[in-house]
Amino acid sequence: xxIKQRIQIAIYVGFFALIMCAPMVLxxxxxxxxxxxxxxxxxxxxxxxxxxxxxxxxxxxxxxxGAGAYMLAMSLKLASPTSLQQGSDRPVPDFxxxxxxxxxxxxxxxxxxxxxxxxxxxxxWFGIVMGLVLPVAIATIIGVIVFRKxxxxxxxxxxxxxxxxxxxxxxxxAQPVTNGFNGLTDLGVFKIGELELDPYIVPTYYFVxxxxxxxxxxxxxxxxxxxxxxxQATRDDQNRARYLGFDVPLYQTFFFAVSAGIAGIxxxxxxxxxxxxxxxxxxxxxxxxxxxxxxxxxxxxxxxACIGAILINMISATVSETEGFAEAWKVIIGLxxxxxxxxxxxxxxxxxxxxxxxxxxxxxxxxRHPVGVTDASQLAE
Amino acid sequence: MAQTALTIDxxxxxxxxxxxxxxxxxxxxxxxLRVLLGANGAGKTTLMDLVSxxxxxxxxxxxLHDTDITNWEEHKIARAGVGRKFQIPSVFxxxxxxxxxxxxxxxxPGVLANLRFGFSQQARHDVDRVLELIGLTEEANRLAAxxxxxxxxxxxxxxxxxxxxxxxxxxxxxxxxxxxETHKTSEIVNSLKGKHTLIVVEHDMAFVREIAERITVxxxxxxxxxxxxxxxxxxxxxxxxxxxxxGIG
Numbered sequence: 001x002x003i004k005q006r007i008q009i010a011i012y013v014g015f016f017a018l019i020m021c022a023p024m025v026l027x028x029x030x031x032x033x034x035x036x037x038x039x040x041x042x043x044x045x046x047x048x049x050x051x052x053x054x055x056x057x058x059x060x061x062x063x064x065x066g067a068g069a070y071m072l073a074m075s076l077k078l079a080s081p082t083s084l085q086q087g088s089d090r091p092v093p094d095f096x097x098x099x100x101x102x103x104x105x106x107x108x109x110x111x112x113x114x115x116x117x118x119x120x121x122x123x124x125w126f127g128i129v130m131g132l133v134l135p136v137a138i139a140t141i142i143g144v145i146v147f148r149k150x151x152x153x154x155x156x157x158x159x160x161x162x163x164x165x166x167x168x169x170x171x172x173x174a175q176p177v178t179n180g181f182n183g184l185t186d187l188g189v190f191k192i193g194e195l196e197l198d199p200y201i202v203p204t205y206y207f208v209x210x211x212x213x214x215x216x217x218x219x220x221x222x223x224x225x226x227x228x229x230x231x232q233a234t235r236d237d238q239n240r241a242r243y244l245g246f247d248v249p250l251y252q253t254f255f256f257a258v259s260a261g262i263a264g265i266x267x268x269x270x271x272x273x274x275x276x277x278x279x280x281x282x283x284x285x286x287x288x289x290x291x292x293x294x295x296x297x298x299x300x301x302x303x304x305a306c307i308g309a310i311l312i313n314m315i316s317a318t319v320s321e322t323e324g325f326a327e328a329w330k331v332i333i334g335l336x337x338x339x340x341x342x343x344x345x346x347x348x349x350x351x352x353x354x355x356x357x358x359x360x361x362x363x364x365x366x367x368r369h370p371v372g373v374t375d376a377s378q379l380a381e
Numbered sequence: 382m383a384q385t386a387l388t389i390d391x392x393x394x395x396x397x398x399x400x401x402x403x404x405x406x407x408x409x410x411x412x413x414l415r416v417l418l419g420a421n422g423a424g425k426t427t428l429m430d431l432v433s434x435x436x437x438x439x440x441x442x443x444x445l446h447d448t449d450i451t452n453w454e455e456h457k458i459a460r461a462g463v464g465r466k467f468q469i470p471s472v473f474x475x476x477x478x479x480x481x482x483x484x485x486x487x488x489x490p491g492v493l494a495n496l497r498f499g500f501s502q503q504a505r506h507d508v509d510r511v512l513e514l515i516g517l518t519e520e521a522n523r524l525a526a527x528x529x530x531x532x533x534x535x536x537x538x539x540x541x542x543x544x545x546x547x548x549x550x551x552x553x554x555x556x557x558x559x560x561x562e563t564h565k566t567s568e569i570v571n572s573l574k575g576k577h578t579l580i581v582v583e584h585d586m587a588f589v590r591e592i593a594e595r596i597t598v599x600x601x602x603x604x605x606x607x608x609x610x611x612x613x614x615x616x617x618x619x620x621x622x623x624x625x626x627x628g629i630g
Contacts (some may be wrong), residue, residue, distance in 0.1 A: 135461075226487055227495035228475075233484040236473035240537075243433065244544055245490050247460035254492045298474075 001170030002320040003053065007356055012216070018087065019209045023355070026199040035199070035208045035273045037313040042212055042266035044293045044309035045219050045302055050259035051291065052299035054252055055235030059157045060164030061290050064135035066281035068267025070171070070184070071134055071276035074118060075127025078108075101175040124191065131268040132261055139260030143253030146227060150249075161284065168282035183278025190272045199273045208269050210308070214260055216284050219302045222258065223314035231255050296340045297347050304349025311348075312336075384446070386411040387548050389464075392431055392441035393602075401427040403602040404441070409548070412571070412577040416589050418613070419599035420622070424531060426468065426580040428599065429550050432460040432580075446517040447549065451458045460490055464546035468553045472531040474526040478517050478536055481525050482508045484504075485543035515539040515569060531562035538569055542577075549573065551581045555588050567591040598622075 022034055043065060050056045077083060083091035084150045088106045096111045104111050108118050111149050120126045142163070145154055172180045179185075190197045197204040222228055234241040237251040244250050269279050280286065288308070298307015312333070390408040393400060402424040409415050413481050417425045430436035432443055435457040442451045450458050459465070473481050486504040487495055500508075512518045515535040520528065522603050525536060534554060541549050554570065555563045563585060573579060589596070589610070596613045598605045600622045606613060613619055 008623045221498075222496075225496050225498055226483075226500070227492050230484055230487060231482060232476060233473045236475050237471045239467070240471040240540070241484070243459050243465045244485050244540060245456050246487075247456050247490060250492055318619075352552065374427060 001066055001361060004356060010351075012220070015303060015307070016209065016213050018151075019212065020065075020206075022209075023202045023205055024067065031202065032200050032204050032273060033317065034207045034310075034314075035271065037310045037337070038208050038212045039269045039273060040216050040290075040293065040309040040313055041306040042262055042269065043290050044213055044297060044305035044307075046176045046262040047290050047294040048299050048302050048305035049219055049223070049262065050256055051294060052229065052301070052305070053235065054231055054255045054259070056252060057154075057157045058160045058256070058259070058287075058289070059284075059291065060160035060162075060287050061259075061263050062282045062284075062287035063160070063164040063167050064139060064263035064269040065270070065286075066164075066167070066171070066277070066279070067135045067138060068131040068264030069271045069281055070178070070267075071121075071131035071264075072127045072190075072268040072271045073122045073184040073187055074121040076187035076190060076271065076275075077184050078118065079187055079191075080126060081185055081188070083188075093118070093179070093184075093207075095179040095182070096176065099179075114174070114177045114306075117177060117323070128268065133263050135260040135264030135267075136257045139257040139315070140253060143249070143256045147249035147252040147256075150238075161287070164282050167286060168279050171279050171282065175267040178279075181279060183276055185276045187271070187275050187277075197272055199275055205297055208273060211269060215265065216303060216306060219258075219262065223302065227251070229253075239287050292337055295347060296337060298349025300346060301349030301353075304347055308348060315364050384411045385409070386413070386446065387432070387580070388444040388573075389428075389432065389443075390442045390444070392428070392438055392443060394427065394436055395439045400602050402431060402438075403606055405596060405599070405602070406441075408475075409578055409580060411547075411578055412575045413594060414581065414594050416562050416575050416593045416596045417580060417582045417599060418589070418596050419605075422601075424602040426552055427602075429465065429552055429580070429582065430457075432438055433550060435613055456490065459544075459546070463545035463550065463613040464477065464541040464544050464548070465550040466552060466554060467544045468531070468556060470537050472525045472528075472533055472536050472540065475524065477514070477522050477524055478528070479521040480509060481536055482539055482543045485540040485621055489498055510624055511543050514572065516543060516565065531558050531565075534558065534566065535569065538566075542573065546577070548578045548580065549584075553582055554611065555585050555586065563588050564591070567587070 019038060023031055026034060046059070047061055052056050078091040078092050082094050082133065086092045086094060086097055086106055090108060092106055092108050092111060096115055097106065100111045109116050142160070146159060150160065171178050174180070195203065197207055223231070230241065230246055231251050234246065234251050238248050267281065292359035293312050294305040296312060297306065299303030315336070316329065316333055319325045319332055325332065340347060346353070385408050385511050386408070391406045393403045402463060405424070407423060416426065431438045434453055437452045442449055444450065445461055445563060448461060450461055450463070453461070473484060474618050475485070483500060483504070486500065486507055489495065512521055515538060516541065517532060517536060518620040520532065525533065528536060538554065551570070555566050558566060566590055567597060570579065570581065579624060581592065593610050595607065597607045598613060605622055606616045606619050608616065
């Protein structure tokens, strides 16, 4: 194991320790906030995986986030006390009554046209499984079509961008099933066995924090595999990889689906900590914001993109609540973005990388190679 | 008698009326080094495109040993055993030299099969050997993006050697190289003779002389002549069509 590899593991462990210690110093309000930002950190991981490592700039990551969120929210909506108070033995979401045709039976099977789709969601675990399966399935279908056709670069971005807007429109339009623009609110509490994960309690925070640690380690290990290396090769030169015998679309689709799965998981956790799901998850601005997090943190670093997401959200929250900046905070955030893109093209993680390189070179100088020519993949040696 | 490695039988492609390659037949024996010569537009690169699957042929067939690989998908042809180096050097720029070669050393192309860490002793040994062969041992940990033009060309050659295909197609391996670099390239190519079957497209006659055994001359998409350097140099048809009256080089 090289020194650099050890340093990297140390940084990961340090980050894990930091987020695990947060409950000791934070009040429930901030703890819930940080939990949300940790969820955004997962989104950063998803973006880094597809943009930084697969070279696929997905401008519609919100589609997968939203899909995951809605699937769990549907289950939790049925678990909500109000859903049981609609005059039926079994739960029926309140908004369905408002949207029902006069005289429709107050039953989930047939109260509105497509309300039967909700039937299996009476089991919380169905919602959870679907929250993972649906994003992965959508991503696989998109991947198979788009990547087999050898669509690349900006065209993939445009397609994903159009798709997220399309789905957002459909969700808003299908009011009798989705509660349209209002989204799903007044949800029940997520339960694991007897434990109710109220968003403002410490166990919920740990639940999210541990999940983030697992997602981070999983993604980092995944790109450390040979398949991860081959993926980076397809990113650098699709043609070269193809003529070495690799089925490039297969690799792209696989990692695109993994990225979608992570976004779906993030969507579910977001529902747990914020207790709602809404079409705003599929707003264009949200998907683009995710890309900005990854760009600032460093898109070619899994942890960098994650920290980027958490930091930017913390800064936004703090600045926007500081008197005097209440109006100007978006300008300040915008300025940070511009400066990072101009002066740190590889993001904060790139800067950290160079600093570590410089320190190591100084330690064992003279070195054969100048600073800045090593790459992340070299860490494996 | 040596076995036939690659058989091209009446291969042709029609680009909307223009036949860039027309009824070309060639057989290349195992371990042979064949040079493809021809003026610009003679169809050399197109012929490589047809063999490697980049362009789909409209007539004729291509056999690798006894397998008909005509118009297969590129990655399948590559897996069957045809490696290709491009005219414009293409390597994985954001990976180190060693990582580039490690990619090529993955024998199994599947995603799931590659969900594992590290490389076998054998694979690492192969990579070290190739690094030595292409003279980039010192640069093993540098990003491919920082290599010189010549080194990039060698690295791409190294990718092919690591992949170890039966047939290697080289499209102008010395394009843009200095004389010294060209000489080193010919050494690398010569060391591959016998172990691999090579087909080389090249303009640089000094290089061709250093490596050539048999030469096939293409002209306007068709085979004009075939033979060793001497025969080609003295062939009146070739002189007329390509070399002018002064002969080679």
